[in-house]
Amino acid sequence: MKNLSLFNKIMFVCNIVLACCTFMAYLLPFMAPKLFPFLSVFTLCLPLILVLNLLFFCYWVVQFKRQMLLSGIALLIGITFINKFYKFSAPDYTPADGDFSVMSYNVRLFNKFEWSEKETVPIEISDFVKEKKPALLCIQEFSNARDFDYSAFPHRFIFSNGKKIKTGQAIFSKFKIINTGNIEFPDSNNNAIFADIIKGKDTIRVYNMHLQSIKISPDVHDISEDINEIDKKKSEMMFRRIGKAFRKQQLQAEIIMKHKQNCKYPIIICGDMNNSAFSYVYRNIKGDLNDCFVEAGKGFGKTYDFNYYPARIDYVFADEKFEVKMFSSYPEIVDSDHFPVMAVLSDKKQQ
CATH class of the missing domain: 3.60.10.10 (Endonuclease/exonuclease/phosphatase)
Incomplete structure (x- = not known):
C-alpha cells in the first residue's frame, strides 16, 4: 500500500470498508432478523454492493495493482449470490407432453x-x-x-x-x-x-x-x-x-x-x-x-x-x-x- 498514490490509498481504504460490508452481507442469510433487525436491511443492498466490488476490481485491474485481489475474492465468494441476482442465459425450452x-x-x-x-x-x-x-x-x-x-x-x-x-x-x-x-x-x-x-x-x-x-x-x-x-x-x-x-x-x-x-x-x-x-x-x-x-x-x-x-x-x-x-x-x-x-x-x- 505504501507504493500507492494518496488518491489510491483513499480508494483502497474505501475498498476495504466495502469488502467488510460485503462479507457481512454474505452472512446475513444465516442470521435471524429478530437478532439483527438493523443489519438485515443490508440484504436489500447486496446487489449494489456486488456492483461496487466489480467497479473496484476493474479499477485496480486497469492499473495492474494487486489490490484487485480484495474485490476479486469478494466476488468469487459471492458467485452464488450473483446467480440469484442476474442470469446470463436460460436453457432452451421445447414443449413436451406432461409440461x-x-x-x-x-x-x-x-x-x-x-x-x-x-x-x-x-x-x-x-x-x-x-x-x-x-x-x-x-x-x-x-x-x-x-x-x-x-x-x-x-x-x-x-x-x-x-x-x-x-x-x-x-x-x-x-x-x-x-x-x-x-x-x-x-x-x-x-x-x-x-x-x-x-x-x-x-x-x-x-x-x-x-x-x-x-x-x-x-x-x-x-x-x-x-x-x-x-x-x-x-x-x-x-x-x-x-x-x-x-x-x-x-x-x-x-x-x-x-x-x-x-x-x-x-x-x-x-x-x-x-x-x-x-x-x-x-x-x-x-x-x-x-x-x-x-x-x-x-x-x-x-x-x-x-x-x-x-x-x-x-x-x-x-x-x-x-x-x-x-x-x-x-x-x-x-x-x-x-x-x-x-x-x-x-x-x-x-x-
Whole structure:
C-alpha cells in the first residue's frame, strides 16, 4: 500500500470498508432478523454492493495493482449470490407432453382503489392470463372483480377476509383440488393458503404466500425527497419499521416451514415474499426446493415496479421432483405494482 498514490490509498481504504460490508452481507442469510433487525436491511443492498466490488476490481485491474485481489475474492465468494441476482442465459425450452405451467401474480386488488387511471385493469389481467394459459394460477391481494374471467379454471380456492373490502389470496387450478387450508400469521393481515391438487396419478401441494410488506415507496424520486425533508430521528424510525417487518417475515417463514414439514406430497410454493433472494427469509422458505428463476430464468427477473432497481421479490419454488424447463417474468405488464411470473415444470418420472 505504501507504493500507492494518496488518491489510491483513499480508494483502497474505501475498498476495504466495502469488502467488510460485503462479507457481512454474505452472512446475513444465516442470521435471524429478530437478532439483527438493523443489519438485515443490508440484504436489500447486496446487489449494489456486488456492483461496487466489480467497479473496484476493474479499477485496480486497469492499473495492474494487486489490490484487485480484495474485490476479486469478494466476488468469487459471492458467485452464488450473483446467480440469484442476474442470469446470463436460460436453457432452451421445447414443449413436451406432461409440461404444466405455474403463474404467480400480485394483482393489487385489481385496481380497486384506482391507483392506476386505467379502468380496464381486471380485463387486461384476465386477457393476459388467458394468453399464457397457466395450469395453476396463484394470486396475491385478490379481491372479487366482475371483469376478471377465471372460467378456464374449473377448480379454485379463494380465502379472503375483511369487513368492507374482502381481500386475500387465491389458487386457481385446471387440475382437481382435493384439500385446501389457510395458514394464519399472528398480528398481521397477511397469510398463506394451500391446496392439494391431483395431477395424473400424483398429488401436489401448492402454497400461495403473501408475507409482510416493508412498505417502501416504489418511486426512487419520492424516497429521495422524503429523506431530504425528514430528520435523523425519522430516518431511524424508517429503519426500525423495516427491521420490524423483517422480524415478522421471519416468524411467517418459520410458520410456513413448519407446515410444509408435515406435507408428504411434492411442494410448489408461489407468492410475494416482500424480500430479496439474499435474505434469511428466502433461504428458509426455499429450503431444498429449486428457485425457478435460478434454474431457468434470464436477466434480472424483475418482479416489482421499483424505479432504477430490478427488485425480485415474487417467487416460484418447486420440489426437486420437477424439472424447471422455463421461467419468465413480465415487466412489460403494468397492471399492478408487481409483475407476473411463470414457470413451466415437468415431472422427472415421466421423462
